[in-house]
Amino acid sequence: MGTDMSSQLALKELLQANNTIVDKILQSEQEGALFTTPDPRTALDSNLFPIAIGSAGLEEGEVLQRLDRIMAGTPSSSNWRFVNQLFGGRVNIAVAAELLAVIANSSMYTYKAAGSQVLIENEVLNKLLTVAGFPGGEGAFVPGGSFANMAAMIVARNQLFPEARDHGTGDSRAGIYTSEESHYSIVKNAGMLGLGRRNVRRIPVSSRGAMLPEALEAAVEADIKQGVIPMLVNATAGTTVRGAFDPIPELLQIARRHGMWLHVDGALGASLLLSRQYSSLLEGLASADSLSWNPHKMMGVPLQTSLVLFRQKGGLQGSLDETADYLFQSDEELFNPGRRSLQCGRRNDALRLWAAWAYLGDDGWDQRIQRQIENAGIAARMIAEDPDLILCEEPQSVNVCFQVKGRDSAEICSLLNSSGRLKIGYGQVKGQQAIRLVCINPELDEERIGRILGEIKSV
Numbered sequence: 001m002g003t004d005m006s007s008q009l010a011l012k013e014l015l016q017a018n019n020t021i022v023d024k025i026l027q028s029e030q031e032g033a034l035f036t037t038p039d040p041r042t043a044l045d046s047n048l049f050p051i052a053i054g055s056a057g058l059e060e061g062e063v064l065q066r067l068d069r070i071m072a073g074t075p076s077s078s079n080w081r082f083v084n085q086l087f088g089g090r091v092n093i094a095v096a097a098e099l100l101a102v103i104a105n106s107s108m109y110t111y112k113a114a115g116s117q118v119l120i121e122n123e124v125l126n127k128l129l130t131v132a133g134f135p136g137g138e139g140a141f142v143p144g145g146s147f148a149n150m151a152a153m154i155v156a157r158n159q160l161f162p163e164a165r166d167h168g169t170g171d172s173r174a175g176i177y178t179s180e181e182s183h184y185s186i187v188k189n190a191g192m193l194g195l196g197r198r199n200v201r202r203i204p205v206s207s208r209g210a211m212l213p214e215a216l217e218a219a220v221e222a223d224i225k226q227g228v229i230p231m232l233v234n235a236t237a238g239t240t241v242r243g244a245f246d247p248i249p250e251l252l253q254i255a256r257r258h259g260m261w262l263h264v265d266g267a268l269g270a271s272l273l274l275s276r277q278y279s280s281l282l283e284g285l286a287s288a289d290s291l292s293w294n295p296h297k298m299m300g301v302p303l304q305t306s307l308v309l310f311r312q313k314g315g316l317q318g319s320l321d322e323t324a325d326y327l328f329q330s331d332e333e334l335f336n337p338g339r340r341s342l343q344c345g346r347r348n349d350a351l352r353l354w355a356a357w358a359y360l361g362d363d364g365w366d367q368r369i370q371r372q373i374e375n376a377g378i379a380a381r382m383i384a385e386d387p388d389l390i391l392c393e394e395p396q397s398v399n400v401c402f403q404v405k406g407r408d409s410a411e412i413c414s415l416l417n418s419s420g421r422l423k424i425g426y427g428q429v430k431g432q433q434a435i436r437l438v439c440i441n442p443e444l445d446e447e448r449i450g451r452i453l454g455e456i457k458s459v
């Protein structure tokens with residue numbers, strides 16, 4: 001029982017017992033085991049998972065047994081059959097570091113509370129700022145790319161409307177411009193920040209899914225005539241479905257001409273900055289105002305590892321700092337990241353990224369990304385050569401979009417999910433539904449990609 005202290009296994013023993021469950025998960029990943037979870041209604045109604053919490057506590061051993069059964073019904077995103085989302089696979093050393101972060105259980109607001117972890121966080125931020133071309137800038141870890149976009153929108157709003165933080169934006173209407181194919185968080189954030197979802201303009205895209213600069217210009221000018229104040233352009237680097245890149249230099253020119261902030265949503269694509277061959281897809285970034293970056297996507301660091309970076313220092317603290325004499329009691333500002341973060345108590349997101357980078361080095365990232373893009377190329381070639389499949393377009397990064405001739409893409413994905421054979425999703429490409437194969441797990445190779453396409457064709 002939870003109340004009987006003497007029955008508690010020591011933490012060390014618990015962790016060892018946990019390893020038995022870990023072994024099973026790793027084994028099933030290695031075999032490319034099928035996913036075994038039925039639909040949620042059936043799972044719930046048949047008490048498939050021992051999830052009920054009773055009024056009497058259980059022995060820890062019993063809790064572990066239940067966890068074992070629950071984990072068996074949890075799809076591992078490191079199984080190569082998981083190609084559903086923009087993450088998958090893992091960098092092992094990052095997982096090891098993450099476990100240490102959990103044991104230390106630091107809260108990252110002050111050096112006083114988190115010690116060397118704050119220095120680690122600053123080091124990682126400086127590395128990323130340098131890679132982004134923002135050497136004198138600042139940044140923060142945030143709980144996901146959606147919040148990275150939100151932090152950028154907050155700082156942009158406060159720059160255009162210096163009164164906004166204290167008094168709101170009053171009757172002013174701020175125009176926000178983002179492509180039709182950009183991530184939904186831009187619209188969601190406009191709602192959350194009181195800027196208004198209806199003040200977001202969805203700008204048309206080219207046949208390759210990139211925002212059209214002339215359409216942006218037209219939307220901005222139409223807004224100005226209506227009394228809307230243009231505030232922010234969101235350029236996406238790696239759109240969620242097609243992996244498309246908006247043209248940063250062109251959008252930057254328009255943004256500057258109208259006094260707007262240029263944010264780059266690189267949640268998916270900023271990792272290409274670490275690639276010698278593909279970093280030019282983000283050309284012009286160094287002159288942008290801010291960047292969102294999710295190392296939990298292409299870099300394989302556990303969720304959520306997300307950052308927002310700013311070219312100039314000061315905006316974050318200017319937008320987020322509050323007085324809290326019970327919290328900020330020691331050291332200079334640099335060592336009190338809580339003064340620049342969205343959260344108060346905040347878990348350590350930096351250590352696992354630091355460990356992955358220390359292990360791989362810049363060269364390791366370059367190779368990892370090369371492999372991911374090569375895999376996308378391999379998949380595209382196999383699809384193009386297959387008479388039963390239609391490739392929607394040449395891949396622009398790790399997303400490969402295609403159709404099965406005469407079949408409904410949504411139905412295929414649903415059948416593959418219910419049979420446990422594959423986790424894969426679909427999206428809209430040029431007005432048509434297409435299957436999106438995400439080549440992000442570097443454990444993919446030609447043979448596995450062939451098996452994935454075989455599953456898709458035979459379902």
Ligand SMILES: *Cc1c(COP(=O)(O)O)cnc(C)c1O
Pocket residue numbers: 086143144145146147182183185236237238239240265266267268294304306
């Ligand atoms: C994934 C993604 C996001 C959202 O990131 P989360 O960490 O899931 O909140 C935002 N923008 C783009 C382009 C993305 O691909």
